[in-house]
Amino acid sequence: MTTEAFSGLVAALDPPLIVVTTAVGDERAGCLVGFHAQSSITPERYCVWLSKANHTYRVALRSDYLALHFLDTGDLSLATHFGTMSGDTVDKFADLPTETGTGGVPLLTDCPNVLVVRRSALLDEGGDHVCLPAEVVAARHGKPFTPFRLSQAAHLEPGHGNEERHGPPTERAAS
Template sequence: MADEELSILLKSANPAMVVVTAAAGGERAGCLVGFHGQSSITPPRYCVWLSKANHTFRIGLRSTHFGLHFLGADDHAMAEAFGSLTGDETDKFAGRSVLPGPGGVPLLADLPNRLVGRRLCVLDDGGDHVCFTLEPVAVRGPTSPFIPLRQSQALDIAPGHGNAERPAPPTERALPGGARLRT
């Protein structure tokens, strides 16, 4: 498979960006996410993939609920705050208006288009991101469609954790000498 061709194809999809929040054990976390989507109509389900390198991932493993805040085209500053800083070193919620949500999830008052989901399951397929499947329990959105902040509008945001910090899974393409994995 041509990695460059896949990269071009996926960048062309230009997904909407969301800020994901979670809380557990008295800790809050939040990060900018481009990997997310509806995964079932009936019953309704929504999935979000979090990087194993992120503070939000570690809090999310202990959290019962997640807040997904859908960013509008004018929310670049919020995307930058939650995407370029790491919760390992910074309280991203400091100075922000935060509301308590279902299951104790912190909700950002300045981002009203949101979905709160109860965590149903977690799938770790060995990649650098882990999928959390959510059951929507609360939704607050606009009365008409809005223009989302797209990945192409957030390319100037340097991530709080780089690719080198994400564990690389042992796949066939990564094994020395083309050795095959045993299953």
């Protein structure tokens, strides 16, 4: 199979986007994520793949919990906020209303559809993303929604390129 064939097939899927947040101590992190899926019905499990280039990935390595915020079609501003800035240099939560969830994860008050998960493993098979299989520990389903999709965010410039690799600790934690 050619790269063009793979890219064409994947582009046709137009996956929903979520914002993943996590925290360790006072360090909070969050990013826009397109790779995620339910992975078990019983017990309830969900997987999320984080880019190794992201600040969120490096914080998640030290955290047991993640919050997965399911975006609605009207959430372009949140997608832009979490998808275009780097948590290496910016506190993405400084001006956002949040509450603290299980394990200290920041919950975005403006997102009514959220899963909080406890990471059960980390799978790094050498690609630019790692898989975090997780157990669902809490769920909030505020209202029916139409998922915000990748095609709606295609114009956004990411805060990091997928080729970047940073080593822990994160830059903000080290200062």
